[in-house]
Amino acid sequence: MKMSRFARLCLCAALPLMAAACSTPVKAPDYTAFRSAKPRSILILPPVNHTPDVNASNGLIAQMTHPLAEAGYYVVPVTVEIETFRQNGLDTPDDIMQAPAAKLQSIFGADAALYTTITAYGSVYQVVNSTTTVTASSKLVDLKTGSVLWTGTGTANSQDVGEASGAGGGIVGILITAAIKQAVHSLTDQSFRVAHVTAERLLSAGPPAGLLYGPRSVKYGTD
Template sequence: MRFFSWIFILLLTGCNTQPVKKDMSAFTAAAPRSILVVPIVNKSLDVDAPNYVLATLPMPLAEKGYYVFPVNTTKFVLEQEGLYEGDRIHNEPPTALAKLFDADAILYVTIHRWDAQYAIFATTVTVELEYRIVSKDGTDIWNDKQKMAYTPQSNSSGSALGSLIFAVISAAVARAGPNYMPLTQQANREVFLLSPNAPPDGPYKTAKSIN
């Protein structure tokens, strides 16, 4: 019996074009030391997506050198203030949110896509996220977008029929239980750590490699 190896092909939107370097002067002037990550605005059909995305955000920001308020504590405190929905929280004055936590800046994230598109021989899982950081005085100091996708593909030297069967099975499995987390984590690393337009290093940045 032959075993077939599989790889995930990551497709990074816009990878063929060099991004235009953004002006970071507003971010540098604000010089935030702490970042408040507020609940996510979800424009996808997956009601669980905001919780998954929220859980992935603190690590890359901490690696970048910022203090990040615990996201579960933040969510609890906001709920005590009557703020449950991401849409409403994003419409609150940033100055009021920052004052509530004594935060230097606020990170807002919107999910535009979080889906799996099924074809007979492949299922493509896609995440598309928009990021925005606002200073405690309400000034927009940084923003970015990231869209990423993967499609499981066979890397087999076996028979064409065997490869076809495995492709159909793989597509069905991906459709039934798409794994969004690796894509979400990679999207965050791209915008916060790897992109030429990533935020400047924070005051707690160490010399540890991000590779």
């Protein structure tokens, strides 16, 4: 099939833009404040949930300690933290987010706190497919000064935990497969598995834009 002159012109115009987009390097964040603060311990605040899934905050925070510990930081035990907040009348992530940084530092003794917002969590039925996505963004705040040391975003979906995206058998087969996948996701809490990948991507250390390595890492001071 011959390509029309208009299509050839569009393709020629698009190719340089595509090449430029592919060659654009990821800009490294400014780590000046991070290097100056040198945090050793981190308090993970319960994530604020901007999704309809009531399990989102608990599902993600359960996955966040591991990557921070792997990056070389001491992490305040989440169960201790949650119980402390509860005893002080702070039961929701939104209320906890309003607590002054200096107060958090005096109670927990942590150098920095991780503030997180979840914007996607759960399975979505899309007529011919069903996918589970977890997306969150975080900022690391120095509890002594209130300065933002680092910001990042992480996302993952069903395919990242080994689920195939295709389906055969025509449109009827595709629709049936999508409905089955939606039911399976609901029964097996697929979001929890996807949240693990999201947390690892969000809180990984190292280039091009991850956290700096903490003092418990053999890579501390090399980034």
